[in-house]
Amino acid sequence: MNKYVRNVLYGFLAWLIPFVASIFFYTREGKLTIDIFLFKSIMIVVGSFSAAVLLIYYFKNIKLDYLKEGIIVGAVWFGTNIGLDLLILIPMSGMSIADYFAQIGLRYLAIPAMSIAVGTSLENKK
Numbered sequence: 001m002n003k004y005v006r007n008v009l010y011g012f013l014a015w016l017i018p019f020v021a022s023i024f025f026y027t028r029e030g031k032l033t034i035d036i037f038l039f040k041s042i043m044i045v046v047g048s049f050s051a052a053v054l055l056i057y058y059f060k061n062i063k064l065d066y067l068k069e070g071i072i073v074g075a076v077w078f079g080t081n082i083g084l085d086l087l088i089l090i091p092m093s094g095m096s097i098a099d100y101f102a103q104i105g106l107r108y109l110a111i112p113a114m115s116i117a118v119g120t121s122l123e124n125k126k
Contacts, residue, residue: 001090003061003062003069006061007072007073007076007077008056008076010053010058010073010077010082011073011077011079011080011081012058012080012084013050013054014054014077014080014081014111015080015081015084016035016048016087017046017047017050018024018043018046018047018050019084019088019089020103021042021043022039022043022047022109025039025042026093027069042101042108043115044107047107047110048110051077051110051111051114054112055073055114055115055118059118059119059122060072062122064126066118066119066120066121066122066123066126067116067119067120067122067123068119069119070115070116070117070120070122071112071116071119072116072120073115073119074112074113074115074116075112076109077111077112077115078108078111078112081108082105082108085104086100086107088105095123
């Protein structure tokens with residue numbers, strides 16, 4: 001699989017894994033079953049951990065330009081997560097765009113922060 005397809009696929013998985021995990025915390029009627037702050041903390045941990053694992057797998061096949069790849073993968077995954085949330089999560093939740101970015105969207109900046117850190121680390125190691 002080429003790196004561009006892998007980049008988009010892993011970006012989708014970085015969104016899908018926390019989304020699927022979140023389903024287990026809601027009733028069929030759409031009511032949250034745990035405290036909202038605990039839920040948000042769990043989602044941050046699940047999202048960060050899954051993105052970190054996906055970054056490890058992504059960078060296994062990268063042989064040069066690590067920093068550039070870190071910037072690209074961070075931007076693609078950030079955009080993918082925001083885009084999928086705008087298409088799926090916001091209509092499901094009924095949140096306003098402003099509330100979404102204040103409560104959720106900004107947190108996706110952790111993805112490019114991690115990918116750039118991995119890229120920088122690998123660049124410095126070579």
